[in-house]
Each structure stands twice: as C-alpha cells, then as structure tokens.
Amino acid sequence: MTEATTGILPEKRQVAMSFSRAAASYDGVAGLQRSVSDQLLARLPLDLSADHWLDLGCGTGYCSRALSTRFPGSSGLALDIAEGMLRHAREQGAAQAFVAGDAESLPLRGESCDLIFSNLALQWCADFSAVLSEARRVLRANGVFAFSSLCVGTLQELRDSWQAVDGLVHVNRFRRFADYQQLCSASSLELVELRCEPQVLHFPDVRQLTHELKALGAHNLNPGRPGGLTGRARLQAFLAAYEAQRQPQGLPATYQVVYGVLRKKSGIAG
Numbered sequence: 001m002t003e004a005t006t007g008i009l010p011e012k013r014q015v016a017m018s019f020s021r022a023a024a025s026y027d028g029v030a031g032l033q034r035s036v037s038d039q040l041l042a043r044l045p046l047d048l049s050a051d052h053w054l055d056l057g058c059g060t061g062y063c064s065r066a067l068s069t070r071f072p073g074s075s076g077l078a079l080d081i082a083e084g085m086l087r088h089a090r091e092q093g094a095a096q097a098f099v100a101g102d103a104e105s106l107p108l109r110g111e112s113c114d115l116i117f118s119n120l121a122l123q124w125c126a127d128f129s130a131v132l133s134e135a136r137r138v139l140r141a142n143g144v145f146a147f148s149s150l151c152v153g154t155l156q157e158l159r160d161s162w163q164a165v166d167g168l169v170h171v172n173r174f175r176r177f178a179d180y181q182q183l184c185s186a187s188s189l190e191l192v193e194l195r196c197e198p199q200v201l202h203f204p205d206v207r208q209l210t211h212e213l214k215a216l217g218a219h220n221l222n223p224g225r226p227g228g229l230t231g232r233a234r235l236q237a238f239l240a241a242y243e244a245q246r247q248p249q250g251l252p253a254t255y256q257v258v259y260g261v262l263r264k265k266s267g268i269a270g
Contacts, residue, residue: 017082030062032201036257037063037119040148041070043193043261048144050074050115056103056147057121059085061094067117068095077113079106080121104130111140118147120257123174132187132262139264145189146261151177151196153256158209161242165234180258189262196258202250206242209253 041063050071055064058078068076076095080086083100090098101107103118104127116135125131135145155171162170177196184191203209242251 030060032199032255033059033120034062035199036148037066040117040119040146040259041066043259044070044115044146045144045192045261045263048115050144052113052140053077053115053117054079054106054108054113054138055095056106056116056118057081058089058094058098059119059121061089061092063117063119064089064094065092067115071115077108079103104134106134106138108138110137113138114140114143116143116145116147118145118149120148120150122147123150123172128175128180129183129187132183132189135262136187136189136264141264141266143264144192144261145264147258149180149258149260150174151180151256151258153198153254156254157242157245157252161238161245164241165237174256177256177258180260184260184262187262190265192261192263194258194260196256199255199257201253201255202247203253204250206239206251209251 050067051073052075053067053071055061055067055076055078058064058080059082061078064076064078068074075097077097077099078086078089078095079099079101080089081100081102086098086100089095099107103122103125116139122128122131132145139145151174154174159171162168181194184194203212245252
C-alpha cells in the first residue's frame, strides 16, 4: 500500500462513529492495547523531559494516565477524533485538557509539545506523511514523536480464512511496514527506533474474536466490505477454514505491531 489510500482505508467519519460507540465497552477488551502502550512507554528516551505532552488518539485515556505518572507535574492534552472516547477519557480525569481533532491536521500551535505519544491509532490515517509533518510542526526542538501502529499481516489468519471462501473485504486493511520505513526516513525527523513485532492472541472460538473487535470499535470498516448477512454455507466454510489453524492455546489472531520513536533535531523548523 502506498500513501494513495483514499478509498482503501476507512472514511474518518466512520472511524469516529465506530470508536465513539465502542467507548463504554473498549476497556473491557483492550488488553492488547494496554500491553502495546506499556511497551511504547518503555521505549521513550531516558533523557526525555516532557513538560507538555500530547496523547494523540487518546481513546479512553489509559495512555494519558500513564504519561501523567511518567512525567509528574507535566501538562497533558488528550486528543481523539471520536468524541465518545473523549467524553470517557474526561470522566477518568486522564489529562488537563481534551480536544476533538484529526492527527493529519492538528488543532495546535507550532512547537508546543515536548512529546507526542500515539498508541494504536495512526493505522486509521490514510496520509501518514501528513501525520509526520504535523508532528514535526508541533514538536519543540529535541521533542519526541513515539507511536505504535499496525501493518500488513495483522489479523492474517482471519483474512486467509475468508479468502478461502470469497474475495470480499472482510478484514481491515493496513499499511505496509516498508511504507512506514520510507515515510519516517523522509520526514526530516531523526529516526531513533522503528521496528515491527508480532503479537499473537488466542481465542476459544471465532465468536469471541469478532465480539472483541466489535467491542473495540475495530471491526471491518473498509470500503468493499460485504453488506447484509453472510450466507450460512459461506459462514460454515469460513469457520472451518479458521478452525484448521487452531493451536493448542486456541485460535490465533496475529497483530503486526509497529513501534516508532522519532526526535525533532535542534535547528529544524516546524
């Protein structure tokens, strides 16, 4: 996938509505999201001092609370495109300020943040180069942009099982890791770390996996997804294909997690 992703990734309004609806159920099934957030937090440079930080795509506020603990006395801003998530985060007192906004066009003044932290949100952005450009603009000199995202290969077991049945889009599409590499290298930000690490979850059955995706707001949102009900014969064929991949721990669901840490060098204009 290149950055010409219009019509491939979900439309922003759909993403915002889906995650707003999932705000109440999100924390109950967000174990992977919390684990990835903790790993991303551990990747922050030890010398980083963040008086002003931005939790970009804050969701229900888990990362904001962690950042407040990591940087006591700091000023934090939680931003999300889904207003339902922001309401939930505000109720938790996760940050000092809460703003509805878009990662590709941040409603913030230039050079206003020491840290931009984004956990499993940027996979929904069609123009990742715009995200990087906005990060560069908003960061102060020596500021850090730390993000986690998902790339091609995520939910591959689910995708392969549907491919055995039909050619329709049943699983969300994701950017290639090579695209993250190319775009980060071209961003004028110093690349501290960029790697992809698979995390495999296991489920007792497909119903629990699809329930979790819906509760997260991350069920299939892509253009080309099938409309209406799936016929019984196709559904049974899909279930049989997925069952063939069962492991001793259960049915696998692999997430290809991208971790990126970039720094704005001194002397780089926004």
